[in-house]
Amino acid sequence: MRVYLVRGVFTDAPEPGKLRCREGYLLVEDGRCCAFYPTLPEALRGVPLLDFSHQLITPGLSDLHLHAPQYSYCGTAMDLELMDWLSRYTYPEEARYADPDYAKSSYQIFVRDLLHSATTRFCAFATLHTDATLELMTQLEAAGLRGYVGKLNMNRNSPDYYREPDTECGMAETVRWLNEWARRDLPNVCPMITPRFTPSVTDDYMEALGHLAAERHLPMQSHLSENRDEIQWVQSLCPDTSFYGETYARYGLFGGDCPTVMAHCIYSGEAEQALMRQNGVYIAHCPTSNENVIAGIAPAAHYLRDGYQIGLGSDVAGGHTLNLFEVMTAAMQVSKLRWRYVDSSESPLTLAEAFYLATTGGGSFFGKVGLFEPGYEFDAVVLDDAALKNNRAFSPAERLERYAYLGGGKTAAKFVAGVRVL
Numbered sequence: 036m037r038v039y040l041v042r043g044v045f046t047d048a049p050e051p052g053k054l055r056c057r058e059g060y061l062l063v064e065d066g067r068c069c070a071f072y073p074t075l076p077e078a079l080r081g082v083p084l085l086d087f088s089h090q091l092i093t094p095g096l097s098d099l100h101l102h103a104p105q106y107s108y109c110g111t112a113m114d115l116e117l118m119d120w121l122s123r124y125t126y127p128e129e130a131r132y133a134d135p136d137y138a139k140s141s142y143q144i145f146v147r148d149l150l151h152s153a154t155t156r157f158c159a160f161a162t163l164h165t166d167a168t169l170e171l172m173t174q175l176e177a178a179g180l181r182g183y184v185g186k187l188n189m190n191r192n193s194p195d196y197y198r199e200p201d202t203e204c205g206m207a208e209t210v211r212w213l214n215e216w217a218r219r220d221l222p223n224v225c226p227m228i229t230p231r232f233t234p235s236v237t238d239d240y241m242e243a244l245g246h247l248a249a250e251r252h253l254p255m256q257s258h259l260s261e262n263r264d265e266i267q268w269v270q271s272l273c274p275d276t277s278f279y280g281e282t283y284a285r286y287g288l289f290g291g292d293c294p295t296v297m298a299h300c301i302y303s304g305e306a307e308q309a310l311m312r313q314n315g316v317y318i319a320h321c322p323t324s325n326e327n328v329i330a331g332i333a334p335a336a337h338y339l340r341d342g343y344q345i346g347l348g349s350d351v352a353g354g355h356t357l358n359l360f361e362v363m364t365a366a367m368q369v370s371k372l373r374w375r376y377v378d379s380s381e382s383p384l385t386l387a388e389a390f391y392l393a394t395t396g397g398g399s400f401f402g403k404v405g406l407f408e409p410g411y412e413f414d415a416v417v418l419d420d421a422a423l424k425n426n427r428a429f430s431p432a433e434r435l436e437r438y439a440y441l442g443g444g445k446t447a448a449k450f451v452a453g454v455r456v457l
């Protein structure tokens with residue numbers, strides 16, 4: 036349908052901390068929000084209507100950081116800190132995606148569950164394997180979801196069975212991946228340059244990836260300042276840099292002309308923060324993962340209130356859920372612990388702020404996404420909170436809050452760029 040109306044209780048966050056709930060009709064034209072009407076204008080009576088009266092409709096949520104191949108062990112492996120967790124659980128599992136059958140069937144389960152979640156846009160890490168990465172991209176495109184996927188780059192500091200032999204081989208595979216993606220015609224699932232993190236990538240490889248990103252105008256994603264041991268390790272691997280972010284920035288892989296998402300940024304110091312803000316680097320705040328691998332608590336409220344680009348990431352499978360409503364709840368909860376135990380100058384994140392991160396904040400990485408405003412792509416989820424009924428009435432804001440905190444809600448319908456996918 037090129038033009039249609041959707042009826043329901045539209046809830047979005049035009050500014051951080053501002054929740055807007057409007058009951059009425061949204062006109063969608065060519066996949067974009069066109070106009071909102073509290074009552075149906077006479078002139079639109081003939082337009083097809085999708086009637087979700089009294090149901091909450093939110094923008095589709097944006098997951099700025101997740102690892103698709105790790106979904107196969109999601110909900111296990113919760114007993115180690117980052118470095119040991121990577122060696123013990125992550126590398127052995129990701130290595131299995133060399134097998135095309137294992138990759139195909141694992142990604143089918145991942146894509147099915149992502150489709151049924153509230154997420155419409157994503158930045159996903161895959162594995163080292165070019166063909167498995169293309170398989171993932173093909174499945175995501177077929178599901179109607181939109182976002183970015185990265186074939187990983189790793190040529191040092193992981194076991195031989197899960198490492199590229201050298202920079203030359205890694206670059207050849209990366210170029211093959213990009214060319215094959217272009218040949219397959221996957222317009223809505225695009226490549227993103229993905230050095231796993233600085234410890235996994237030699238300087239000459241990082242430099243070559245910087246050139247490739249610039250030549251082909253590609254965005255990049257990686258990890259930054261997640262864990263204190265990791266930061267020390269990066270300092271010893273790159274002694275000529277003064278902060279972790281510089282190990283990406285010196286090769287043009289830190290915002291500016293190269294749209295960038297950095298996961299975590301828990302321990303970023305002043306210089307790193309200043310460069311992130313100046314270059315418009317997107318911060319993927321991943322509170323569930325930060326709890327599970329005992330990384331720490333990022334200053335998300337500071338980032339949000341002081342003008343940084345920031346959204347949420349599930350970081351599956353460091354994070355134990357694809358459900359960004361649950362990640363929103365964790366963001367509020369860990370911000371309270373940070374306020375109590377770390378920094379009493381930054382009051383906790385509110386529901387409206389956490390919701391902003393999951394919608395408007397993260398959505399802006401993908402263009403005009405994350406709001407029900409004219410010109411924005413119509414990404415939406417219709418929430419089914421029937422199972423959460425209680426013996427009193429709730430306002431739309433309270434319904435959203437309960438949907439996030441209680442879990443157990445369902446997705447009644449889902450739209451991506453105007454196309455109904457559920």
Ligand code: GUN
Pocket residue numbers: 102117121125231232258261324328350353
């Ligand atoms: N740092 C490098 N690789 C990873 C990963 O797979 N997960 C998390 N949380 N941090 C990382």
Ligand code: FE
Pocket residue numbers: 100101102258298350353
């Ligand atoms: Fe991660």
